[in-house]
Amino acid sequence: MSTETSTTKGSDDLEHEEHTHGGTDKQYFQIFWILVVLTALEVSTEWWDEWFGEGSRPIAVFVLITLMIIKFFLVASYFMHLKWDTPILKRIFYFGMIVAIAVYLIAMTSMNFWTDSGTTEFNDPPPAPPPVEASD
Amino acid sequence: MGDLMYEEVEDLEFPDDIHVTSTGISNEKLGMWVYLASDCLLFGGMISTYLIYKNRPAQIEGLEGGDIIPSQFFDIPFTSMTSFILLMSSLTMVLSVNAIMRGDMVRMRLWLVATTVLGSMFLAGQAYEFTIFYFDDGLGFTTNVATSAFYALTGLHGVHVLIGVIMLLTMVGISYRRKMHAEAVEVVGLYWHFVDIVWVVIFTVVYLIP
Amino acid sequence: MRNKRSATIWTGIALVVVLFFGWLLVRDIGLPGGRALTTLSPQGPKAQEIQNLIIPVFLVAGLVFVLVQVGLVWLVVRFRRHKDDRDGVDEPEQVHGNTKLEIGWTIVPAAVLAVLAVFNVQTTLAMDNADDPLEITVIGNQWWWEYRYDLEGDGVVDIITANDAAIPVGRDIVFKIQSNDVIHSFWIPALAGKMDAVPGRTHQRVMRADEPGIYQGQCTEYCGLSHGVMRMQVTAYEPDDYDTWIEAMTTAPAQPDPDDELAIAGQELFVTQCSFCHQVNGLDPNSSAPFEYSDLPDPDYGASIDIPLASGNAPNMTHFMMRPYMVGGLLPAYEGLSRGGGGDQRTVAEPIPSGTPEENNLKQWLREPESIKPMNPDNNQGMPNYNLTEEQIEQLTAYLLTLK
C-alpha cells in the first residue's frame, strides 16, 4: 500500500524499509467484515439449542473455540501487523501466549477442573484407589 | 524462546549501519510486544480463575453467599453489540495507523477520535451491564466467588480499555502539539488491538460458553 | 611433578574432611533414640517404601557430590597458577569445547535419573495402596487435631477425640484428612509422609504401624501463630488392646463420684464455662444438673452451639484422660512421657492409661493457656484465658481427671 507519501525528511530511505509492512485500508475492511461474520456466527450459537436441539451443545462449543482462535489470529496477524513484521515479534508474543495457555491449562487440569463433579469437595481429588492388593 | 533465537542469529547480523537497533524494530514497538506477551499471562490467570469458579456457587450446595452466578443473567444480544463495537474500534484504529503512515494527519486524528468514541461506548456498555447485574440481578462483587471472579476479570479488562482510551486521547492531544512519528500511533494501536483480542477470548469463553 | 603431589595431598585432605562430616552425619542418623520425629527410622511399610526409594537417591547424589567436590579441589590444586608463570608465555591451551563430552554429560545424568525415575513412579503409585483399611477422619484445627471414627461405616461418628489417634498394629489405616480453618499438614514421620489438610477438600494418607507404641507427629504446613508446637501422636495398639480402647471410647465416662465435691463442682463449672466450646458427650451447656453423659458424640456440636472460634471447634473432652498428651500433643498427660516426645516411647502404650496424671501441666494450662501455647483468642483462635481462680482450677482439674 501507499505508505511512502511524505515522510520525515532525513529518513525517507528508512521509512521505506520499515513500512513495507501493513495492509491497505481495503484489506482491513475485508478483514473487518470477516470478523463481523464470524462474530455473528458465534453469537448465533446462543440459539443453536432451540434450532438444533440440546445435542448441538458440544458442537457449538467446538465451533466457538475454533472461531475464537481464528478471530484472534486474524486480528493479531492483520491489524497488529504480525503478518508483515519481523518474525521476532511473532515469536515473542506467541511464546507468551503459549506459555500462558500451557501453564494455566496444566494448573486447571491439576485442579481437576475437567472432572469436577460439583460436590463440597472442590475439584474432587481422584477417588481413592480401590482397597485391593496388599502394599508389600 | 531462546532456541528460536538460534535460527534468528543469521538475520540479526548487522547488514550495515543503517539499522540502529539490532533487530531493525524500534525499541518502542519491541517493548510493547514484550509487554503484551507478558499481559497474556495476566489475563490468562484471571480467565482461569473465572473458569474455575464460574459454576461453583450454583453447583455446590451449602456454600455461603447464595447460588446465583453471573452467567444466568448474561444478555447475549447486548454484549454482542458491545463486542461488535470493540471490534469496530480495532478497524478504526488500523485505519488511523494507515492514515498517519500516509502522512494524513486529519484522517489519522479522525480515526483516532472514532476509536476513542467506540472504546468509550464499550466502557459505557460495560458500566451499564454492571449496573444491571448489580441492581437488578443482585450480583455484588462479594456475593460469591463466581461474581467476584467475573467482576475482577471484566473489570481488569475494562481498566485496560480505559487506559487505552486515555492513551488514544493523549495521542490526539499530542498530534496538535508536535510532530508525530507514525510508529507511535502504531504502538498504541498494538495495545488497543491486544485489548480487543483479549475481549474476543473473554466474550467466547465467558459469555458464549456458559 | 610437584603439582601432582600437592594435588594428591590436598585432595586427600579434602576427602578426609568430607568423610569426617559424612561420618558425623551417619553416626548421628544412626541414633534415632531421642529423636521422635526422625525421618530416617521408618516403622511401617509406607515409610519403609519411601526409605527404599531415598537410599539409592542419596547414594547417587552422594556419588555426584563426591565426584564434583573432589574434582573441584583437584582442579583448584592441580591447575593453580604458579608464581613463576608469565603472562603471554605460560598460557593454557585455548580449548573452546568438546561436543562429544557435552553430549556425554547431558546423556549420562539423564540416564541415571531415568533409572531412578522408574523407582520414583513405582513408589509414588504404591503410596495409596491399602488392604482392608480402617478409615479415620483427621481434621486440622488451629492448633490441634481432631479424629473421628466411624466404626461401622454407617455414617454415624462413634468416637471423636483429639490429638491422639489410636490405631491397631498391622492394619492399613487410611487417614481422611480435612481442615476446619487453614492449611495444616498431617505427618507421622515414622509411618508415612505428610499430607496437607486443606479446607474444602478431603485428602488421604495410608499408613500402617508394625510395632505398638506412640508415634510422634508434627504439623508441617505453616498455619499461623502456634504452628511450631502443633503436634499429634498416633498410638498403635496390639489388636486386643485396640479393641479395649474402642470399647472404652464408645462408652460414656462414669459420672464423678458424688462424694468428690471438687469434681462435682468442677463438672458444674465445666458445663457453664467450658462446654460452650468443649463437648463432653451428652452434656448440654444450657441444661442444669443432673447431667447425663452419652455414648455418642455430636459431630455437629461446634455448629449447633454458638462457639466464637475461627475453626468452629474445640477438642472433645469426653475421654480426655485417655490421651497420653494434651494441648495439641504438646504437654504430657502422664508422668514419664517427655514434652518433646523424645525417649523410647514405643513401649508405654497402654489402651487405658494407668499412670500418674501430670496435674500440674493441666493446671498451668487452665491458669495461663497462653504461657504454654501462643494463641490469639482475641481473634477467636485458640483457648482464651478465663482468669480462673485457683479454687476453680482445682475443681476443674479434679473433674477433668475423671474423664476416662
Next chain:
Amino acid sequence: MAITEQTPLELTTGEDRTSSAGDPMGVFARPRANTGWRSWVNTVDHKKIGIMYGVASFFFFLVAGVEALMIRTQLAVPGSQLLSADLYNQVFTMHGVTMVFMVVMPLAAAFANYLLPLQIGARDVSFPRMNALSLWIWLSGAIFFNTSWFLGGGADGGWFNYAPNASVTFSPGFGIDFYAIGLIIMGIGSTVSAVNLTVTVLNMRAPGMTLMKMPVFTWMMFITQVLLVFALPVITVALLLLSFDRIFDAAFFDASKGGDPFLWQHLFWIFGHPEVYIMVLPAFGIVSEVIPVFSRKPIFGYPFMVGSGIAIGFMGWGVWAHHMFASGMGQMSILAFSLATLFIAVPTGVKVLNWLATMYGGRLRFNTAMLFSVALVGMFTIGGLSGVSHAFAPADTQQTDTYYIVAHFHYVLFGGALLGLFSGMYFWWPKVFGHFLGERLGKWHFWLTLIGFNLTFGPQHILGLQGMMRRTYTYFDDQGFSTWNLVSTIGSYIIAISVLVFMWNMGASYRKHRRERVDPGPDPWDARSLEWMVPSPTPEHNFDETPVVEEFDEFWHRKYGHDENGRLVRIAKTSDVAQTGQNANVHLPSPSYWPLVIAISMPLIGYGLIFNLWWAVPGAILLIAGCYGWVMEPSTDPAGGHHHDDHDPEAGPPDAAVAELAKGEDLETGMSNGTDDGGPESSTTEEAPVG
C-alpha cells in the same frame, strides 16, 4: 494544557517539530544537576541506576540478615523465649520476602543495569527514563513493605503466604496487606525493568554482536529478564486476588464460599519456580564470566552454556507443583511434576560440568572473585543435589517443610545466587568505582563466608532429616535438635562477621583509594568482554566509539591471538585496544524528575488502600501528574549538555537522527545508538505496565 497552538492541518509526520517541544513542561524545570545528590535522584544513566540498585539492595541485605540473625538466635537453644511466636513468624516471613525480592533480585538487577549495556556495546538501555522509573518504583515498594514493621507488624504468612492463612480472618493485622500491595508495586517496577532490559539486549547490541556472540552473563541476564516478563504477571494475579479478598471482602480463597486455596498455591508457584531461576541465573552468568578470565581460557562449551540456560528457563515453567507434593494434588499431577523436576538437573549439570571443564587445563588465579565463583560451583552443587533428592515425590513427603528444605534453598540461594553476586562485586568493583576491593580482606571475607555458610546450613540437612520442621519458633531439649541448631547459629554469626569484614573492606579500599590513587586501568584482570574496553570507572557515555564486534570475547581477541600450537600470544597492548573515555561529545538522554514522582505516588496509594481510601487521593493525583509530566517532557533537554544543535531526536525517528548524523560526521563518533526514550511513544510503554 500549556501548549503552543499550531495549525493542526500543517502538522504531519514530515514536518519540523514545533518549537514547543523544547519547553520544559510541568512544574519543575528540567533537572540539570550533574553532581551531588540531585544528579542521583533524577539520573537516567544506567550506571548510576545500577549502583543505586546495588546500594539499596545491600542495605536490605543487612536488614534481612539481621532478621536472619534473630531467627538463628532464637533457635540457638531449645525453648528460647527471645522472640514471641508472633514476632518470630513475622521475622522469618520478612526475612524470606526481603531476601528474595529486595536483595537477590535487585542485586542482580544492579549488575544487569550496569553491565548489560556495556557488554553489548551500547550507550544505555533502550528506555533510560523507564529504567529510572523501575528503580524508584521498586525502591518505593520495598520501603513501603518494610514500613509495615512500624505500622502494626510485618507480614506473618511465610514468604509463600498460603491462603487461607493469609485471609483477614486468620491474619487480621496489616502485615499481609503490606505484603500484597508491596509486592504488586515491586512487581510493576520489575516488569518495567524486565521489558526494558529484554528490549535492550535484543535491540541495542553493537554492530556485529549477534546473539551467539553475547557474553554468557548477558545471555543469562537476558533469560532472567524473559522469565521475569512472563512470571511477574502470574504473581500479580495472585496478589490482586489476595488484596481483593483482604481489602474488598471477596472470597477467592475462602473455602466456605467456594474459593479454592489451591488456586493460590498454583499461581504462587507458577511464579515461584521460575523465580528461583530468576535468582540464580544471574549468578550463573557472573561465574561464567569470572572463571574464564581467571583461568585464562574461554568458557568451555559456550553454545551448551547458553543452551542449558535456555533449557533451564524453559523447563522452569513446567515444574512448579514440586512445591505441592504434599498438598494433596492427584497422583497423576504428582508424577508428572516429579518427573519433570528430575530432569531439570540435566541442564544444570551441564553448567556445573562446563565450569569444571573451563578450569581444567587453565592457569587459575585465585583472586577473591575467583574464589567466590569456584565456591559457588561446589556449594550450588550441594544445593542442587538436595533439590534432586526432593524431586522424588514420595521422598519429598518426608522432607517438605523441614529444615532439609531450608538447607536446600539456602545452598542454592546463598551458595548459588549470593556467592555469585559477591564474586561479581569483587570482579567488577574496579570497573564501577575505579579502585579495587582489597584482596587481603577479601580473602578473609571469602573464607569466613564459606565456613560460616557451611556451618550454618550444612547441619540443617541433618536437622531436617531428623524431623525438625521449618517455621517453628522453638523446639524442646528432648527432641534431639539442640546440638546442630547451636552449630547452625554459630555459623550464622560467622557469616555476620564475614559481612562486617566485607563492609570494612569496602570502606578501607575506598579510603586507600583516596590516599593513593591507583588507577586500575580499563582492564585490570586481562578480561574478555567489552565492558573492559572502557576506562574505569566507566565514563558517562560508556564507549567513545561503538565497537564493531567480530567475535565472541571480542575484547580478548583484540588483545590475543594464537600461535600454531594453539597457545596464546599477545597481539596488542591493552592500551592500544582500550578506549580513553575522552570523547565528551556524545549525545546522552537527559535526566528527569518524573520517574521519582510516579514512584512516590505508588506507596501513597498503597497506604490509602490499607488504612483509608481517602489517603490514596494525593497518591492518585501525584500519579496522574507524574504521567502527564512524563508524557509532555521531551526525552532530551535541548538546553542540556551534550546536545548537538544540528539535530534533535524528536525531529524524527531515532534511526533518522543517526542516519543523518552518519552522513555528516564520522560514522561511529557521536552515534546515539538508538537510545531514545520518551516522546510520544513513551506514553504507551510507560502507561501500559501500570494497567
